[in-house]
Amino acid sequence: MAYLELQGLEVSFDGFKAVNGLDLSIERGELRCLLGANGAGKSTTLDLICGRTQPTGGRILLDGRDITQDPEYRRSRLGVGRKFQVPSVFKELSIRENLEIARSRHPEPWRTLCVFPSRRPSPRVAEVVEIVGLEDALDTQAAHLSHGQTQWLEIAMLLVQDSALILMDEPTAGMTVQETGKTSAIFQRLRGRHTLIVVEHDMGFVREVAETITVLHQGRRLSEGPIQAIENDPKVREAYLGSGGISHA
Amino acid sequence: MTSLPDRHDRRAEPVPRPAIAWRVSMPRITSAAQFLPYILFCGAILAVPSFVSDPFLLNKFARYLALGLAAAALALSWGYCGILNLGQGVGFGLGAYAMAMHLKLKTSPVHTGSAGLPDFMVWNNLDHLPWFWQPFHSGLFALAAAVLLPALVAALLGWFMFRARIAGVYVAIITLAMLAVTNLVFVDQQAYTGGLNGITDLAWFEMGGVEFDPYSPAFYYLSAGSLAFFLMLGMVFTRSKAGLVLRAIRGGTDRVLFFGYDMASYQCLAFSLSAGMSGVAGMLYAMVLEFASPTFMGVPLSLSMVIWAAVGGRGSLLGATVGAILVNGTQGSLSEAFLNSWQLILGALFILVVVFLPNGLAGLVHNLGARLSGRLRGMAADRAPSALLNRR
Structure with a gap:
C-alpha cells in the first residue's frame, strides 16, 4: 500500500x-x-x-x-505539513517566534507550558534561516516582510516543522527566477527524505x-x-x- | 501588537545592518527590561505597610489590589489571547461566594444560635445546611473552591465555545450572557445564596493561626502577596511556549492547527487560568468588603474591568493592574472632590485614553522606553567602530 x-x-x-x-x-x-x-x-x-x-x-x-x-x-x-497558496504566517510575531511555533514536535499544552523559548536559535533553526536567507532579520515582525520574504518564511517554517x-x-508564486531556482534546489534536497505534493x-x-x-x-x-x-x-x-x-x- | 518605532526605521531603510555585537546582547537587555517593572511593582506594593499605618487606607489599598488582580486576569485572556471575556464577573463572583460561604459558616452561631444555620437560611425556612454548603466549613476547601470552581466553569464553557471555533465578538456576547445567567441564578436561589442581599456579616478569615482582619497589615500582605504571585505566574505563562502559541492564535488565524497545536485546548487553558485568577480576586474582594453580593456578578462591574484593562493597557498584565488601581483611586478621590460631576470627568478621561492611547498607559510607557533605548542605542552605535564597519 x-x-x-x-x-x-x-x-x-x-x-x-x-x-x-x-x-x-x-x-x-x-x-x-x-x-x-x-x-x-x-x-x-x-x-x-x-x-x-x-x-x-x-x-x-x-x-x-x-x-x-x-x-x-x-x-x-x-x-502532514502544509504551505498555503496565500503565504500564511503569524504576522504579529517575529520571524524567530514564527519558527519557534513551527518547531512543534511536542504540541500539547502541558508540554509547551514547561518550555521557555530561548533567544538563541536551535541548530536546526539556524540552518534553515541560513538556507532561506532570513538570518539577519530574526527579530523582524513578520508583518513587515515583503511578499517574497513571507513565502520564504513559510517555507522555512515547513522545513523546521520537518x-x-x-x-x-x-x-514559487511571486518569486524571481533566482528565487525559483533556489526553491527547486531546496526541493531536490527534500526529495527522498520527505514525501512532497x-x-x-x-x-x-x-x-x-x-x-x-x-x-x-x-x-x-x-x-x-x-x-x-x-x-x-x-x-x-x-x-x-x-x-x-x-x-x- | 505594538510595533516598535525602530522596526519602522529598519524597514524604511534596510541597508544598514545592525552590528553583530548588538544583535547578540540586545535580547538579554529586553528580557530583563520586561521583568524589571514587575519586580519593581511587586516590591512597591509589598512595601506599602511600612509607610502607611492608617487601617482605613490599608483596607482601601487592599481593595484596589484585589480589583487590580481581576483586571490582570482579564488582560491575560483579552490582551494576550484575544478572548474578550465580558463575563469576568462569573469567576470573580464564584470566588467571592466560595469565600463568603466559608466566612459565613464561621459566624453563624453568633447570629443564629446553636443550629449553626446562616441567618438568611433561617428566614427562608431551611431547617438544615444544604449538602453543598457542608464542605465550606473547611477554610482550605473554600480556598481551593475559589480558584478551581471558576476555572472549571470557564473550562466547560470554553470547551463548547472553542471546539465550535467561536471567536471574536461572539465570545464577548456568550460570556456576557453567561454573566447575566449566573447573576440571575444567584439572585433567584435566595435560600442558598442570600438572594439580592448576598451573604453578609462575614467573619475574618483565619489560616495557620493568623487572623486576617481586613483593616490589618496582615490582610494587606495577603492581598498584595496574591497579586504579586499571580502577576509573576502570568508573566511566566505568557513567556512560555504555550503563551507564544496563544499569541499566534490571537492574530485570528487557525494556522497553528497545521503545526499540530490543538487550538481549542490552548484557548480553554488561557480562559480558565484567567477565570481562576479572577476567582482569587473575588475571594479577596469578599474578604475586604466583608460581604459577597450578586452585584459582583453584575454587568457594570465586569464592564468596568474591561475599562480598567483598556486604560492600563490590555497587552500588559502589569498595565491592566495599574489601570485598575489608578481608575479606582481616581474614582475615589474624584467622588470626594466633585460630588455630582465626577462620573463625567472620569468618562472624559476614558475617552481621551482610548482615542489617544490605543494600547493604554502601558503602551505609552513602552513607546517612551523604546524611543529612549533607540536613542541610547543610536549613540552607542555611533561610537562603536564595528557598527560603522557594518554600515556600508
Whole structure:
C-alpha cells in the first residue's frame, strides 16, 4: 500500500463537486506535482489531505491509517505539513517566534507550558534561516516582510516543522527566477527524505523537480505519468494545454 | 501588537545592518527590561505597610489590589489571547461566594444560635445546611473552591465555545450572557445564596493561626502577596511556549492547527487560568468588603474591568493592574472632590485614553522606553567602530 492513498475522494460545495471521485496514491519519498486548470480541484485536494476541508465522500489513508475523520491538528501530528497558496504566517510575531511555533514536535499544552523559548536559535533553526536567507532579520515582525520574504518564511517554517508529508500550494508564486531556482534546489534536497505534493503553475519549475505528474480536471484524475508522457497526452492537451474545446470556451 | 518605532526605521531603510555585537546582547537587555517593572511593582506594593499605618487606607489599598488582580486576569485572556471575556464577573463572583460561604459558616452561631444555620437560611425556612454548603466549613476547601470552581466553569464553557471555533465578538456576547445567567441564578436561589442581599456579616478569615482582619497589615500582605504571585505566574505563562502559541492564535488565524497545536485546548487553558485568577480576586474582594453580593456578578462591574484593562493597557498584565488601581483611586478621590460631576470627568478621561492611547498607559510607557533605548542605542552605535564597519 502506498504512503498516501486517496480513495474515491469527493467534496461538494453547494452542489458543485470541486473534487469528484479522486483516486490517488503516492509512495513514500515521492515528489508529486499536481497540475490542472483553475478550478480543477488542486488546492481543494490539498485542503482535504490536511483536514481544512471535510470530504463528503471517500477515504484518506496515511501510512495505512484512515485519517478521513481526524481534525487538522491530529493530522499534522501524524506528519502532514502544509504551505498555503496565500503565504500564511503569524504576522504579529517575529520571524524567530514564527519558527519557534513551527518547531512543534511536542504540541500539547502541558508540554509547551514547561518550555521557555530561548533567544538563541536551535541548530536546526539556524540552518534553515541560513538556507532561506532570513538570518539577519530574526527579530523582524513578520508583518513587515515583503511578499517574497513571507513565502520564504513559510517555507522555512515547513522545513523546521520537518513533516513526513509536505503539501505545497504554489511555492514559487511571486518569486524571481533566482528565487525559483533556489526553491527547486531546496526541493531536490527534500526529495527522498520527505514525501512532497506540489501544486505549481510554473512549468519550468515543474520540469525541473517533478518525477510524476498528476493532471486534474474537473475534480478527477485526468492523466498521470512522467512529464513527457503528460505533455504528449491528447486528453491533457485538450483539457489543459488548450488545443481543444476548452480554449474556445 | 505594538510595533516598535525602530522596526519602522529598519524597514524604511534596510541597508544598514545592525552590528553583530548588538544583535547578540540586545535580547538579554529586553528580557530583563520586561521583568524589571514587575519586580519593581511587586516590591512597591509589598512595601506599602511600612509607610502607611492608617487601617482605613490599608483596607482601601487592599481593595484596589484585589480589583487590580481581576483586571490582570482579564488582560491575560483579552490582551494576550484575544478572548474578550465580558463575563469576568462569573469567576470573580464564584470566588467571592466560595469565600463568603466559608466566612459565613464561621459566624453563624453568633447570629443564629446553636443550629449553626446562616441567618438568611433561617428566614427562608431551611431547617438544615444544604449538602453543598457542608464542605465550606473547611477554610482550605473554600480556598481551593475559589480558584478551581471558576476555572472549571470557564473550562466547560470554553470547551463548547472553542471546539465550535467561536471567536471574536461572539465570545464577548456568550460570556456576557453567561454573566447575566449566573447573576440571575444567584439572585433567584435566595435560600442558598442570600438572594439580592448576598451573604453578609462575614467573619475574618483565619489560616495557620493568623487572623486576617481586613483593616490589618496582615490582610494587606495577603492581598498584595496574591497579586504579586499571580502577576509573576502570568508573566511566566505568557513567556512560555504555550503563551507564544496563544499569541499566534490571537492574530485570528487557525494556522497553528497545521503545526499540530490543538487550538481549542490552548484557548480553554488561557480562559480558565484567567477565570481562576479572577476567582482569587473575588475571594479577596469578599474578604475586604466583608460581604459577597450578586452585584459582583453584575454587568457594570465586569464592564468596568474591561475599562480598567483598556486604560492600563490590555497587552500588559502589569498595565491592566495599574489601570485598575489608578481608575479606582481616581474614582475615589474624584467622588470626594466633585460630588455630582465626577462620573463625567472620569468618562472624559476614558475617552481621551482610548482615542489617544490605543494600547493604554502601558503602551505609552513602552513607546517612551523604546524611543529612549533607540536613542541610547543610536549613540552607542555611533561610537562603536564595528557598527560603522557594518554600515556600508
